Every structure is written in C-alpha cells, then in structure tokens.
C-alpha cells in the first residue's frame with residue numbers, strides 16, 4: 637500500500653478520492669435490485685470528497701437482481717456461496733477483488749466506506765455459516781478482507797459507524813492526512829518540503845503518540861533524502877502507523893496545552909479561558925472544536941503562522957466538524 641501511495645505523479649486533485657459501496661450512494665445494485673442510500677454520507681461528505689463507487693458483486697457478473705450469497709465456513713477456509721443454489725463464487729470473488737483493488741490503486745483513493753453486513757463489503761460481524769445453516773462465527777466480507785490486506789494503512793469504515801462522532805472524525809482525519817501526503821509525494825519534493833510537511837503535522841502526530849512522533853523525526857538524519865524511495869517510504873509508513881489508532885483524550889488535551897504554550901504573547905485572561913476550555917474538553921463536557929477555535933482565534937489575531945498552519949487545528953474541512961453532536 638505504501639508503494640501505491642508513493643506513485644502519485646499528476647495527483648493534484650483538490651478533494652480526496654474515497655472508495656464507496658455503490659449501493660450507499662443510491663445505485664440500485666443490491667441483490668433485490670434496491671439500494672441502501674445513506675443520506676448522511678450524501679449530505680455531509682459528498683461536498684468534500686470525490687466518490688469512487690464500486691459493487692464487487694456486480695463486478696463478479698452476478699447480475700441484478702440476483703440470488704443472495706452468504707459466507708460458509710468449511711474445513712479448508714471460507715467460501716462464498718449462493719444461498720439456495722450452493723453455487724461457489726469464491727474464485728470469482730478473489731479474481732474480481734484483485735481487479736477492483738488494482739483499479740482503486742490507479743484511482744489513488746485516500747480511504748473507503750463500505751456497507752455493513754454484506755458478505756462482500758462488510759468489514760466485521762458478517763455471519764459465517766456451517767453446512768447446516770447454523771452461524772459458526774463472524775468476520776469480514778470477502779472483498780473487504782482482500783481490500784484490507786491490499787491497503788493495510790488506508791482508512792476504512794463501515795457505513796453504520798459513520799454516524800458515531802469519534803469513529804467518523806478519526807476516519808476523516810486519516811483520509812485528509814493521506815490526501816495531504818499524496819499531494820506532497822506528487823510534487824518534486826525536497827528534504828526541506830518534507831521537513832515543512834512534518835512541521836505542519838507536528839501537533840497532529842503529537843496528539844496521537846509523542847514517542848513515535850519523535851522517533852519518526854529521526855529519519856531526517858538517519859536516511860539521506862537522496863535515497864528518495866527509501867526516505868519517502870519510511871516516512872509515509874511511520875506517519876500512517878502513528879495516526880492509525882484513535883488518540884486518547886488526555887493525549888489530545890496534552891497537545892492542545894502544548895499548542896497553547898506557543899501562544900506566549902497572549903493576554904492572561906485569554907490563556908485562562910483556553911485552559912478552562914481544554915479542561916472541559918478533557919472532561920467530555922464540550923467538543924474539541926471549542927478549544928481548537930479559541931487557539932485559532934488567538935493565533936489569527938497575532939498572525940502566528942506556525943500555529944495557524946498546523947493540520948491539528950483543521951484536520952479536515954470545518955463543515956464536517958459541525959456534523960458532530962458530541963465531544964470528539
């Protein structure tokens with residue numbers, strides 16, 4: 637996956653590309669000829685991303701409408717079979733999954749949203765049945781499993797997780813971070829460009845994992861930037877690993893306090909308002925947007941560019957933060 641991220645020549649799009657199960661956009665591609673349009677996605681996310689709709693089962697040539705399929709757990713692994721006909725679609729699914737993932741590599745997607753519960757697209761808790769129709773276990777759908785193995789560090793979410801603020805915001809943060817990485821890698825970058833990028837991402841990384849962020853910085857002295865693929869590959873992998881896990885609230889609060897410490901010229905009453913806001917965020921009383929807005933306002937007044945340029949303040953378009961109902 638890192639290799640596919642490094643190949644970005646000509647990538648200059650303004651919005652990240654996101655792979656999505658086509659039925660979620662309202663395409664009538666489900667086994668019963670219906671769709672599962674997700675209004676939340678269409679209303680809130682569509683203005684900020686370019687969709688790359690896919691339907692693995694249509695790609696498999698199953699037609700619309702079609703016999704429903706399910707995952708069977710057998711001694712030799714899992715199989716994808718027609719619920720009544722018992723027709724085995726496993727080999728076709730594997731072949732088409734590979735083709736679709738190759739297409740998505742070329743599309744240079746920055747993330748994915750898949751339909752839950754589908755034996756092809758579901759990310760988790762898709763039932764796996766025994767011969768007698770009894771549910772034996774559960775796991776990922778066959779296509780999404782292939783996708784995850786192909787793009788291990790790409791942000792991926794199920795449609796039923798999107799309305800949970802914390803899951804959606806972490807996913808969005810990662811999608812836009814991958815997009816920024818792609819833009820950097822598409823440029824004729826120099827070591828200085830990477831350092832400037834790292835500077836702008838400093839507090840975002842700090843909020844996730846302070847020690848790993850410091851370790852990542854070491855590559856600027858350990859690997860000569862003349863070894864371009866090695867340098868870029870190591871940085872990108874390290875960066876994506878750091879942001880792959882949602883940060884703990886106390887770590888975010890710590891990063892906010894470090895940011896506020898950079899506002900040394902600020903009046904004392906503003907700083908105490910900010911500290912109060914950070915503490916309330918830490919106690920889950922207010923969303924992160926409040927302390928972030930205070931920091932932005934103070935930095936804006938003083939034109940403190942080193943703070944205003946931090947991706948931590950604007951990890952994704954502000955509109956998307958407003959869709960939040962609860963603290964981060």
Ligand code: SF4
Pocket residue numbers: 657658659660665666667690691692693694751754756757
């Ligand atoms: S295979 Fe995926 S995209 Fe196609 S209908 Fe099923 S859930 Fe939707």
